Amino acid sequence: MTRQAAATDLGRLADRALFIRLETLRLARIAGAGHYSSTFSAAELLAALYYHQLRIDPARPDWPDRDRFVLSKGHAAIGLYPVLADLGYFDPALLDGYTRLGSPFGDHPDMRKITGIDFSSGSLGHGLSVGVGMALGGRVQGRDFRVYVMVGDGELAEGQIWEAIMAASHFRLGSLVCIVDRNQLCIDGPTEQVMAVEPLDQRFAAFGWRVTRIDGHDLGAILAAFDDLAPPGRGAPQVIVADTIKGKGVRRMELDLNWHVGNLGPDDYEAVRAELMEGSHR
Amino acid sequence: MSESATPPPAAPSTRTAAASPAGPASPAGPASPAAPATPALTPTEGAESGQDQSEVFRGVSESAGPAGGPEAAAGPGAAAGSSTVGRGTVKGIATRSVPAFVAGDELADLADADLRIVVMTADLASANRLADFAARHPGRFFDLGIAEKNMITAAAGLASTGLIPFVGTFASFAALLGFEQIRTDCAYPGMPVRILAHHSGMSLGYYGTSHHALEDLAAMRAVADLTVACAADGNQLRAMLRASLAVPGAVYLRLGRGRDPEVYPSVPADFAFGRSVRLREGADATIIATGSQVHPALAAADLLAAEDCRVRVVDMHTIKPLDANAVLAAASETGCVVTVEEHSVIGGLGSAVAEVLVDHRVAVPFRRHGIADEYVLIGPPAALYAHYRLDPVGIAAVVKEARAELG
Numbered sequence: 001m002t003r004q005a006a007a008t009d010l011g012r013l014a015d016r017a018l019f020i021r022l023e024t025l026r027l028a029r030i031a032g033a034g035h036y037s038s039t040f041s042a043a044e045l046l047a048a049l050y051y052h053q054l055r056i057d058p059a060r061p062d063w064p065d066r067d068r069f070v071l072s073k074g075h076a077a078i079g080l081y082p083v084l085a086d087l088g089y090f091d092p093a094l095l096d097g098y099t100r101l102g103s104p105f106g107d108h109p110d111m112r113k114i115t116g117i118d119f120s121s122g123s124l125g126h127g128l129s130v131g132v133g134m135a136l137g138g139r140v141q142g143r144d145f146r147v148y149v150m151v152g153d154g155e156l157a158e159g160q161i162w163e164a165i166m167a168a169s170h171f172r173l174g175s176l177v178c179i180v181d182r183n184q185l186c187i188d189g190p191t192e193q194v195m196a197v198e199p200l201d202q203r204f205a206a207f208g209w210r211v212t213r214i215d216g217h218d219l220g221a222i223l224a225a226f227d228d229l230a231p232p233g234r235g236a237p238q239v240i241v242a243d244t245i246k247g248k249g250v251r252r253m254e255l256d257l258n259w260h261v262g263n264l265g266p267d268d269y270e271a272v273r274a275e276l277m278e279g280s281h282r
Numbered sequence: 283m284s285e286s287a288t289p290p291p292a293a294p295s296t297r298t299a300a301a302s303p304a305g306p307a308s309p310a311g312p313a314s315p316a317a318p319a320t321p322a323l324t325p326t327e328g329a330e331s332g333q334d335q336s337e338v339f340r341g342v343s344e345s346a347g348p349a350g351g352p353e354a355a356a357g358p359g360a361a362a363g364s365s366t367v368g369r370g371t372v373k374g375i376a377t378r379s380v381p382a383f384v385a386g387d388e389l390a391d392l393a394d395a396d397l398r399i400v401v402m403t404a405d406l407a408s409a410n411r412l413a414d415f416a417a418r419h420p421g422r423f424f425d426l427g428i429a430e431k432n433m434i435t436a437a438a439g440l441a442s443t444g445l446i447p448f449v450g451t452f453a454s455f456a457a458l459l460g461f462e463q464i465r466t467d468c469a470y471p472g473m474p475v476r477i478l479a480h481h482s483g484m485s486l487g488y489y490g491t492s493h494h495a496l497e498d499l500a501a502m503r504a505v506a507d508l509t510v511a512c513a514a515d516g517n518q519l520r521a522m523l524r525a526s527l528a529v530p531g532a533v534y535l536r537l538g539r540g541r542d543p544e545v546y547p548s549v550p551a552d553f554a555f556g557r558s559v560r561l562r563e564g565a566d567a568t569i570i571a572t573g574s575q576v577h578p579a580l581a582a583a584d585l586l587a588a589e590d591c592r593v594r595v596v597d598m599h600t601i602k603p604l605d606a607n608a609v610l611a612a613a614s615e616t617g618c619v620v621t622v623e624e625h626s627v628i629g630g631l632g633s634a635v636a637e638v639l640v641d642h643r644v645a646v647p648f649r650r651h652g653i654a655d656e657y658v659l660i661g662p663p664a665a666l667y668a669h670y671r672l673d674p675v676g677i678a679a680v681v682k683e684a685r686a687e688l689g
Contacts, residue, residue, distance in 0.1 A: 064444065111442075111471050119442055120471040123462060129432045130467065133439020133447075140400060140422055140445060163432035171424070 072127020125158025154186030169208030174235030216242025380540030386414030500629020512573030
C-alpha cells in the first residue's frame with residue numbers, strides 16, 4: 001500500500017470510528033440509556049477489525065472459512081450493530097427499534113436473532129473460552145480462519161478468562177487473537193483500585209502468549225499490530241493489549257465513572273454530537 | 283401428594299450398618315487418589331456391597347504409579363487389561379468395572395462416520411471412559427484439565443463452527459459449577475453441545491456432598507431449549523447418544539456411576555427423547571422412575587408382585603420434554619403414582635410429574651420419592667440407597683404406603 005493509500009485508509013477508518021460513536025449516541029437515545037463509554041473506547045478497534053482486518057463476506061454470513069469475532073464485552077454491542085448494518089448484514093432501519101419489545105437488538109448481542117453476530121455474549125468472562133472452542137473447531141476441520149475476541153479489562157477478573165488463557169497456549173492456538181480494550185475503568189472505579197489487572201503484558205506472556213501493546217485509538221498502530229500477527233496455525237496465541245480511554249471522544253465522559261451507563265438529555269445530546277463531529281476534524 | 287423422602291425414624295448409623303453388612307467405608311476412602319488402588323470388584327460385587335468406589339480415580343492413580351501397576355496382575359474382578367490413551371500418559375481403567383460407561387466406545391463408532399463429533403473432558407477421561415474415544419480419534423478429543431467452565435463454553439464455541447461436542451464430567455461439576463455456561467453458552471444460543479453428566483445423584487457415595495448432584499435435574503429442567511434425559515444403563519445410553527445427533531439444540535444426559543446394572547438387554551431400537559418406555563404392565567399402581575432408579579424400580583415391582591400387587595413400571599428417561607401422556611395414563615389406568623429418582627424431591631422427575639397431574643386436575647394417591655431437602659449422609663452408595671429407601675425394598679414400601687391411601 002502506498003503512503004497515500006494508507007493515509008486514505010486511515011481516514012476512512014477514522015470516519016467509521018466516528019460513525020460508531022454517532023450511532024451509539026443515536027441508539028442510546030432510542031433506548032433511553034446506553035453503554036457509551038465502553039463503546040467509545042473500542043470504536044477504533046471495531047472499525048479497524050470490521051473495515052480492514054476481518055476476512056468476512058456479509059453476503060455469506062455463514063461462510064465456514066470466515067474469520068470469527070467474539071465481543072466478549074457484549075455491552076459494547078451498541079457500537080457493533082451499526083457496523084453490521086453498514087456492511088449489509090441486515091437492514092439498518094431495523095436498528096430504529098433498538099431495545100424495543102421484540103427487537104432482535106438488545107444491550108447484549110444474540111446470535112440467533114442477529115445476522116453477523118458470531119456468538120452471543122453478555123456474561124463477562126466467557127468470550128475467550130468461546131474463542132478457544134472456535135479455534136479448536138477450525139483445527140479439527142482444517143480451516144485457516146482466525147478468531148478475534150475482544151475482552152474488557154474489567155472482565156479479566158473473571159476466573160474463566162484465565163482458564164481460557166491457559167488452554168489457548170496449551171493447545172497452541174495461533175489462530176486465536178485476543179484484543180484487550182484496556183480502557184482503565186470498571187464500574188466501581190479504576191481497575192487497579194477495584195481489582196488490579198496489571199502488569200498485563202507480563203501476565204499474558206507468562207501464560208505463553210505473544211503480546212503486543214499499543215495505543216488503541218491510534219489506527220496506524222492498530223493496523224501495524226494486525227500486520228504483525230503471526231500466521232494462523234499451531235503457535236502461541238496472540239494478544240493485543242490496546243491502551244484506550246473509556247469514553248474517548250467526549251470530554252465529559254472520558255475516564256468518568258458516571259458514564260459506564262448513562263443517558264444524555266436533548267441539549268446534551270446535540271452538544272456531544274457536535275463535539276464528536278468537531279473532534280473528528282481536529 | 284406428599285414427600286416420601288424422609289426415611290422412617292431410625293438412627294442413621296443403625297440403618298447404615300444394617301444396610302451395609304461389610305461395615306462402614308474405609309476411612310482411607312477416596313481422599314488420596316495416589317493411594318494404591320484396591321482390586322476392582324466385579325460389577326455385581328460392587329453394586330451389591332456398594333463399598334467399592336475405587337473405579338472413579340483408578341486410572342489417575344495408576345498413571346501416577348510405575349508402569350505395570352496393579353492391573354498388570356489381574357486377579358478376579360481386577361482390570362481385564364489396560365490401554366494407553368490420550369497422549370500416552372494416562373492409563374485406562376478396566377472397562378469391566380464401569381460397563382455402563384459406553385459413551386467413549388459408542389461415540390468412537392459414531393465418529394467413524396460422523397465427522398462432526400468431538401469429545402471433551404476435564405481430567406476425567408479415565409473415570410468416564412471417554413479415553414476409549416481418545417484412543418481412536420485423538421485429533422477430535424480434547425482434555426481441558428480441571429477447568430469445567432472453560433470446557434463447556436469452549437464446547438459451545440466448537441459447536442458454533444459446525445461440530446457436535448460431547449462433554450463429560452461429574453454431574454456436580456457439569457450442572458452446578460457449569461450451570462451458567464450450559465444455560466448462557468449452550469442452550470440460549472442453540473448450540474448442539476451434549477453434556478455427559480456422569481456420577482450423578484449420590485452415586486459418588488462417601489465422596490460427599492461436593493461430589494453429589496441431587497439438584498441438577500431441577501436446575502437443568504428450568505433451562506429453555508435444553509433436552510434433559512437420564513440413562514438407565516449402557517444400552518440405553520448408546521441409544522441416547524445416537525438419537526442425540528438429530529437434536530438441534532443442547533442436551534443434558536445424566537449418567538450413573540458406570541456400574542448401573544442392565545435394564546435393556548440390547549440397544550433399544552425405538553428410543554426417542556420424550557417418549558417414555560413401559561417396562562412392566564400392572565393395574566394396581568405405577569412407578570415412574572428415571573436413570574439409576576429404573577432397575578431397582580423393576581426389582582421393587584417383582585417384590586410387590588410376590589404380594590399380588592401388580593405395578594406398572596415406566597422408564598421416564600426424558601425429564602424434558604416430559605411424556606405427559608404416559609403420566610396421565612398411569613394415573614387414570616392404575617390410580618396410584620409413585621415417582622422414583624436419585625435426586626432431590628424438589629424440582630426433578632417428581633416435580634415434573636406433579637405439575638402434569640395438577641395441571642390436569644388429576645388427584646390420585648401420589649408419592650414423590652427421592653432425597654428430601656437435605657444433604658445426605660456419608661456412606662458407600664449401596665448403603666445410601668438402602669438408607670434413603672431407593673433400593674427395591676424401600677421403593678416397594680413407598681408404593682405400599684401410597685396404595686394404602688386407596689383404602
